[in-house]
Amino acid sequence: MTDLNPVRNPLLAWRMIEGEVVVISPEDSSVHELNETASFIWNALNGERTSAEIAALLSKEYDVVPEEALAHTQELIVSLQEKKLLLVTQEVGSGEHV
Amino acid sequence: MSDTPVMDRLIARTVERQIPLNVHLDLTYRCNERCVHCYLDHEDYGELTTAEAKDILDQLAAAGTLFLTLSGGEIFLRKDFFELLAYARRLAFDLSLKTNALLIDTERAARLRQLGVRRIQISIYSADPAVHDAITKVRGSLARSIRAIHFLKSQGLQVKIACPLMKQNLMGYRSVQKLAEELDVPYILDLTITPKMDGDVGVLEMRSSGRDLLPVLQDPLFHPSANGSPEGTKSARPTGSSVSSGVEVELYHDIPCSAGHNSCYISPYGDVYPCVQMPMPTGNLRHQKFEEVWYGSSAMRQVRAIRESQLPLCASCSIRKYCERCPGLAQMEGGDLLAPYERACELAELNARLAGVENPVSAFHQQQKAQADRSMLPVKVANPGLVQIVPITANQLGGQW
Numbered sequence: 001m002t003d004l005n006p007v008r009n010p011l012l013a014w015r016m017i018e019g020e021v022v023v024i025s026p027e028d029s030s031v032h033e034l035n036e037t038a039s040f041i042w043n044a045l046n047g048e049r050t051s052a053e054i055a056a057l058l059s060k061e062y063d064v065v066p067e068e069a070l071a072h073t074q075e076l077i078v079s080l081q082e083k084k085l086l087l088v089t090q091e092v093g094s095g096e097h098v
Numbered sequence: 099m100s101d102t103p104v105m106d107r108l109i110a111r112t113v114e115r116q117i118p119l120n121v122h123l124d125l126t127y128r129c130n131e132r133c134v135h136c137y138l139d140h141e142d143y144g145e146l147t148t149a150e151a152k153d154i155l156d157q158l159a160a161a162g163t164l165f166l167t168l169s170g171g172e173i174f175l176r177k178d179f180f181e182l183l184a185y186a187r188r189l190a191f192d193l194s195l196k197t198n199a200l201l202i203d204t205e206r207a208a209r210l211r212q213l214g215v216r217r218i219q220i221s222i223y224s225a226d227p228a229v230h231d232a233i234t235k236v237r238g239s240l241a242r243s244i245r246a247i248h249f250l251k252s253q254g255l256q257v258k259i260a261c262p263l264m265k266q267n268l269m270g271y272r273s274v275q276k277l278a279e280e281l282d283v284p285y286i287l288d289l290t291i292t293p294k295m296d297g298d299v300g301v302l303e304m305r306s307s308g309r310d311l312l313p314v315l316q317d318p319l320f321h322p323s324a325n326g327s328p329e330g331t332k333s334a335r336p337t338g339s340s341v342s343s344g345v346e347v348e349l350y351h352d353i354p355c356s357a358g359h360n361s362c363y364i365s366p367y368g369d370v371y372p373c374v375q376m377p378m379p380t381g382n383l384r385h386q387k388f389e390e391v392w393y394g395s396s397a398m399r400q401v402r403a404i405r406e407s408q409l410p411l412c413a414s415c416s417i418r419k420y421c422e423r424c425p426g427l428a429q430m431e432g433g434d435l436l437a438p439y440e441r442a443c444e445l446a447e448l449n450a451r452l453a454g455v456e457n458p459v460s461a462f463h464q465q466q467k468a469q470a471d472r473s474m475l476p477v478k479v480a481n482p483g484l485v486q487i488v489p490i491t492a493n494q495l496g497g498q499w
Contacts, residue, residue, distance in 0.1 A: 011214035013192035015164040017119075018111055022104075022164060024192050026214055029256070031104045 004051040006077045006086045008042075016043065027084045037062060038076055045086070051077055112360035113350065116402070117162040118392055120361035122374055125151065125182065126171040127366055131198050131234040133221075135264050135304045137294045138171060145366040148178040150384065152185050154364065157388040159189040169196035171366065180209060187213045194219065196260075199246035200239060207249035218250055222259045222285075223266075225273035233266055247281055259285040264304040268311070272319060287320070289445070293430045295377050302431075308444045315452055354425050358401035362392065372401045376426030378435075401425070404435060412438050415461035420453060421446035438462035 008014070011026040021039040023032040034042055040061060044054045051073050059069035080086040112119040126145055127138045146154065158166065166186060173179055173195060186193060194217040195210070202210075210218070220243055224230045230240035250257050259281075261267075261274045271287055278285035289311070293299040306314075314320055353359060357373035364370055368383035370391045380398045381391030392398065404425055407413050412423060415438075423442040425435045432439040443460035450458035459467075 010187075012190070013164060013214075013216070014190050015159075015162055017108065017117060017162050017164070018115060022108055024164070024216070026216065029216060031108070033104045033107065 004074060004077050004088050006045055006051065006081065006088045007047040008045055009085055009087055012085055014042075023085055025083060025085060030083075032083065032085065037072070041073055041076055109356075109360065112162070113353070113356070116393070117360055118158065118362055118388075119163060120165040120167075120356060121158055121163045122167045122169060122361070122363045123151075123154070123158075124169050124171060124364070124366050124374070125173050125176050125179065128175045129170060129172045129198075130175060130200055131172070131236050131239060133223075133234050134266065135233070135262060135291050135301055137292045137301065139294070139296060140171065143367060145176075146368055146384075148181060150368065151178075151182050154368070154383050154388065155182070155186055155189055155191075157383075159191065161389055161392065164192055165194070166191040167194045167196060172201070173197055174201035174206070180213070183210075183213050183215070192216055196221075198234070198239070199243045199250075200236070202246035202249055204249050204252075207246070207253045207255065210250070211253040211255055215255065217256045217258065219258045219260050219286075220247060222261055222274060222277065224261075224270040225277040226270060229267050229270055233264075244277075244281070247283065251281070251283070257281075257283045259283055260288060261285060262288045262291065263306065263314075264291055265306050265310070266304065268306045268314060271314065272317075275319065290375075290424075290427075292375055292427060297430070299431070305441070308448055311445075312448060315448055352405050352407050353402075354404055354406055354423065357426065358398050362398075370395075370398075372398060373426050375424060376401070376429060378426075378429065401435070409436055411461050411465065415446075417446050417450040417455060417458045417460055420449040420455070420458070421460070 009026060012023055013026075014021055014023040016039065019036060019039065021034040021042045023034065023042075024030070025032065037058065040058060041054055044057050049057075052070060055066065055070035055073040058064065058073055059066045062069070064072075077086060077088065081088050108119065111117070126142070127140055128142055129136070129138070129140050132140075155166075168183070168186070170176075174197060176182070183193070193213070193215045195215055196219045199218075199220045222230065222240070222243060223233045224240070227238075227240045230243075231237050234240075247257050247259075259274065259278050261271065263271060274285060274287070289306075291302060291305045294301055350356060350359070355373070357376055362370055362372055362380075363374040363376075364383065369379055370381050370383060370388070371377055371379065378397050378401065380395035383391070412418060412421070415421065421442055422445065423438070427441065428437055428439045429435045431441065438460065440462075443462045446460055447458045447463070
């Protein structure tokens with residue numbers, strides 16, 4: 001499994017409302033609502049943490065096994081990247097750029 | 099707004115929790131146009147400084163505001179406009195602008211794109227320069243606004259034309275529709291002309307009468323969604339209020355609108371109002387924190403307590419469903435947030451008639467008529483045995499007919 005280094009799209013609008021993140025895409029104005037764990041991951045995206053580091057935080061916060069937390073984190077990151085809500089600037093370890 | 103179920107949930111949650119999801123911030127009342135129907139005083143009485151405006155943006159972000167509309171006056175007259183816009187971008191607001199666009203050139207259009215502005219609403223009154231420029235009192239203003247629309251479109255920005263309709267341009271609405279199609283932008287036709295914020299109602303003279311509006315409201319092109327245009331196309335739902343803040347839904351069960359529930363208005367002087375169309379001062383951000391005003395103001399709570407089903411007269415009105423009563427206009431035009439007001443009743447009767455209701459009369463007008471009828475009953479005078487009929491006309495009663 002590669003380690004992703006994601007950062008939020010700086011042009012999007014988002015807000016944490018009642019514990020859940022709402023994101024508006026700058027591409028097509030679509031509105032996205034993240035559930036509690038996805039919101040936790042979103043809030044952990046500070047532009048410096050890798051997906052593995054975020055998964056470790058998720059594992060600790062929600063008491064899930066690290067492998068499951070990493071799979072969940074990376075799945076979400078890929079999904080948000082496809083929607084252009086995240087920019088994945090590099091892959092640490094593989095030496096490739098996404 | 100796209101993604102309706104998500105938006106509906108968001109609006110329901112924020113209304114329930116009184117989160118100020120949607121804020122309209124006027125950065126200045128200064129303007130480079132002098133529109134004949136404008137409700138603002140364009141003098142500068144001490145606008146928020148850059149630091150004050152940034153502090154307000156910080157507070158709004160912390161309070162949960164997502165949708166931020168920056169307007170005026172003309173926002174591009176603020177020298178710090180792009181600095182404030184960049185600051186708002188860093189706070190991740192969804193940014194909308196309202197402007198006459200006279201000062202937008204290619205460079206500024208590009209900067210708006212770079213700063214992630216999502217929507218820009220531009221006032222166009224007619225496709226005829228003579229009509230448009232006579233309303234704005236600026237020669238060449240139509241050509242400049244249209245040129246700016248091209249600049250903005252070339253940057254991929256979402257542009258919307260807002261066209262308030264009044265006596266001067268009422269019959270030009272089709273030309274605005276055609277212009278919008280040529281420019282490939284959506285548009286909104288707005289029948290709302292409001293009193294000035296200082297209470298001066300002289301500007302209401304600009305309003306078209308019900309008689310003049312009737313042929314317009316009868317025109318299927320004025321209601322294209324009812325004429326078969328699919329929802330979601332540019333021409334669907336082209337009417338509404340260009341003054342309102344942008345989150346337009348019909349979700350507010352038993353409350354008149356979003357004002358004070360999940361939206362509010364902030365003036366260039368830091369005054370907080372439930373809505374730009376409801377100039378009830380609730381606090382000032384030069385002296386108070388936003389959350390103190392939003393949650394603590396008695397005036398804000400008064401607005402939040404309004405329930406459509408409990409309006410003293412309107413709740414029992416038989417043509418209520420055809421009415422677009424606005425509590426702010428009720429306050430400005432009739433002095434009472436809860437009362438009916440003439441314009442709303444006039445338009446409701448027009449809409450009801452167009453929908454096929456026979457001889458529709460609002461509860462307000464029924465009450466006025468009953469009062470007038472009572473006044474015309476025989477009145478006993480001092481000399482017993484003599485009865486004198488004393489007719490009193492509607493004009494003498496001071497009612498609006």
